Each structure stands twice: as C-alpha cells, then as structure tokens.
Amino acid sequence: MQLKSLNKGRFSTYWQSHDNLIESIIEQCIVEKKIVDEKTILFRQGCKVHDLILVYNGTISIRYEAANGRRFHLGTVDCDEHVFGEMEFFTSYQCQFDIIAEEALTISVVSADKLYHALIEHPKLALFFASAIAIDYQDTLDIFLKRTLYSICYNIAFDLYQHHLNIQPVNNFQKNYLEAERFGTTDRVYRRAVNELIKLDIVLKNEGKLEIKNIDKLKEFIQCKGEISDLII
Known part of the structure; x- marks a missing residue:
C-alpha cells in the first residue's frame, strides 16, 4: 500500500x-x-x-x-x-x-x-x-x-490500453519471459499471442517494445472479447 x-x-x-x-x-x-x-x-x-x-x-x-x-x-x-x-x-x-x-x-x-x-x-x-x-x-x-478468465491476447491488449490511459497500477518488464510470467503463461504462448495482435494490425514492436498501432482497433478488439468496460471511451 x-x-x-x-x-x-x-x-x-x-x-x-x-x-x-x-x-x-x-x-x-x-x-x-x-x-x-x-x-x-x-x-x-x-x-x-x-x-x-x-x-x-x-x-x-x-x-x-x-x-x-x-x-x-x-x-x-x-x-x-x-x-x-x-x-x-x-x-x-x-x-x-x-x-x-x-x-x-x-x-x-x-x-x-x-x-x-x-x-x-x-x-x-x-x-x-x-x-x-x-x-x-x-x-x-x-x-x-x-488473467484467469480472459485470453492471453485480450489481457495483453487490455494491459496496453490501461497503460495508454495511464491507470495501470503496475508496470511491464523488458524481457519477454518475464512479461509471459506477468500474464501467467509461457514465453512461447506469450509470443504467439503478441504475433496474433500484430497480424490483426492492433499492435507493433518498436525496438523490442510492444506499442499500440491502432487505438480504434484495440478498443474494438477488447469490446468484442466480452469486456464492455467504462475504460472504453
């Protein structure tokens, strides 16, 4: 606290x-x-x-x-x-x-x-x-x-959006295997989820760092995955 x-x-x-x-x-x-x-x-x-x-x-x-x-x-x-x-x-x-x-x-x-x-x-x-x-x-x-009830793709997208709004209480790691642990999964599964978001034209990697590429597609993706949140503005 x-x-x-x-x-x-x-x-x-x-x-x-x-x-x-x-x-x-x-x-x-x-x-x-x-x-x-x-x-x-x-x-x-x-x-x-x-x-x-x-x-x-x-x-x-x-x-x-x-x-x-x-x-x-x-x-x-x-x-x-x-x-x-x-x-x-x-x-x-x-x-x-x-x-x-x-x-x-x-x-x-x-x-x-x-x-x-x-x-x-x-x-x-x-x-x-x-x-x-x-x-x-x-x-x-x-x-x-x-982390328990939603997919890895959703959690990565939602995490990025919280950081975009500057309301995420915790920060991310620079190393992939630690980021995977932050989402309760393995490095292989984490990388596969990131690649899926890249293919959907939602995120991109800039010098190894994951960034939002299209904010509208990101919000639409979060909503479609079942999270109708007050954060979505």
Missing part, C-alpha cells in the same frame, strides 16, 4: 488533509534504515513476516511461484512511499508473494510491535490502513481475475 495520502476512495479528501499525521506516526515506528542490493528478496513467499518495509522510491517486483514451478509476476511497481507486509501484519499469515528489489534500494524497517501499539493509540491510522488495503486488494484481484 502507498503511505502517501490516497487520491481515491471514500476517505480520499480526509487523508489529503491528514497526510502529515499518518507519515509522522509511521516514522516513529521505523527502527532501521539500510541499503539493499539489486535482486534482493525483501519478503519471501511462504515465510513469516516479522516487520514491515517502507520503500520511499525505487522499483520492486511482485512474484508468486506455484508448487508446479509455474510463476506469476504481478509486474513492477515504481515506489513512492510504499509499505509492504501490511497484509501479513494484520493476518499473521505467511508472506503470499516474493517482493524483489529491481534495483539497489534504501529501505526503512517498520517495527510490527511499534505499529501495533500505534494503531491502538491512534485509531485513525487503522482507518487509513483499512482504506489503503481495500483499494490495493480490489486492484490486485481485478488483475488476477482478468
């Missing part, structure tokens, strides 16, 4: 006027600041989360690996005061994903014990966490459901 005041949701106006309160409370819970190397795993899937991590800026990626070896990459996130481990803090469950530093990062360790007492002392902080977690949950679930 993002520590900065939320710009959406029922309580957005309230948070914008109480931003300093939230940040100051979290700052009081920080017990360590350190630099980690590129590809450091900040949280490992299946492990106990003892403290939370705050990343003020820098890029991380989020990955899930199934027992059969298949991987799903949620994508990369350009951090701007992002907190990780908040879900596990409330549930005491094991970490659900690998959280990976995509570059050298300066991170702050937020004491779970200090945060526990801060939430009791400042109930408004609990409301902030509830709002931020709810928004992250619905955004993430929306990605998972589309």
